Structures are given as structure tokens and as C-alpha cells.
Amino acid sequence: MSGNKTFTIIKPDAFRASYTGPIIEIIEHAGFSIKNMRLVEMDNKMASRFYSVHKERPFFSRLCKYMCSGPIIVIELEKENAVSDFRKLIGSTNPEEAEEGTIRKKYASSIEANAIHGSDSDENAQIEIDFFFKN
Ligand code: CMP
Numbered sequence: 001m002s003g004n005k006t007f008t009i010i011k012p013d014a015f016r017a018s019y020t021g022p023i024i025e026i027i028e029h030a031g032f033s034i035k036n037m038r039l040v041e042m043d044n045k046m047a048s049r050f051y052s053v054h055k056e057r058p059f060f061s062r063l064c065k066y067m068c069s070g071p072i073i074v075i076e077l078e079k080e081n082a083v084s085d086f087r088k089l090i091g092s093t094n095p096e097e098a099e100e101g102t103i104r105k106k107y108a109s110s111i112e113a114n115a116i117h118g119s120d121s122d123e124n125a126q127i128e129i130d131f132f133f134k135n
Contacts, residue, residue, distance in 0.1 A: 003122035005035075006082035007129045008090075012070035013113035020073055023103055023116060027077065030089050036076035036133050042068050050131060059112065066112055074132045083125055086118045 008027070010020050028034070042050070047064040054060050079085060091102025095114055098105040108115040119125035 002081050004078055004080055004082050006077050006086045006125045007119045008075045009117040010073040011115055014107055014115040015071050019107045026103055032077040032079045034075055035078050038074055039071050040074050041071050044068055076129045083119055083122055090116050090118045
């Protein structure tokens, strides 16, 4: 059975462009409840830990640098079937491939500056929620 929690980040490009409000409106309109939310400014050490699963990828250091380039909004969300419904709402990682009406189609500018993150499994959702919200 799929879980009812997911985790998202409004990334630096979207925050800088003042898309936080419109993005949260779309998320709430789609039936997700906000359980926890805060503004974070990551440093390289924190970003490297968060993205450690990608550490062998060629884009890893650029990704970490980009995620430290400004404030981000981290949010714990709740809804039935949260992970899969949220991934549908945000669209493909590469905005050029994202479906019409998705958040990335509307607000992302590149595969790196892709506006928003969504957990890819129930297990990772819990890990990511704990990363930012567990003291
Ligand atoms: P996200 O899925 O939120 O988390 C991993 C991020 O790595 C992904 O979003 C993209 O922002 C980034 N990413 C994935 N693939 C590439 C790529 N080929 N080039 C640059 N960045 C990428």
C-alpha cells in the first residue's frame, strides 16, 4: 500500500522568481495538506549530504552549488497516494519533457533549475522529511 506523505523543495530559481506563492497554491489546490514548512539556506556540506545518492553523477557538484545559490522552501506534505500524485503534479525532471499543466512545465527553466523537487518513493520521502524536520 502506498503512503500518505511526501516531501518537496521549492528550489532557488523558483524562490528567486517569486513563484513560491503560485506553486503552493497549485499544491494545495491538488489536495495536499502542508504538515511542516520552512525556509532554508543550505551550505555545500548540507547539500552534498542531501544529494549523496547522486555523488557519482557528473552534475553532482553543479547541483550542490545551485542548491546553495539562494533560499529554498522545504515542505512536508500529506495526501493519499502522496508520492505518486505529487510526481504527476510536478512533471518530468527535464521541463522540456514535462507534461502541459505541470509545475515544471510552468515554472522550470532547465533540468538543473527545475523549480521543484518531489520524493521518488515512500522510503525516501521519510528520509527527506527527517533530514529537514527531525531535530
Ligand atoms: P530532483 O529530482 O529534484 O533531484 C535531483 C536533481 O538533480 C534533479 O531534480 C535535477 O535538478 C538534477 N539533475 C538530474 N539530472 C540532471 C542532469 N542530467 N543535469 C543536471 N542536473 C540534473
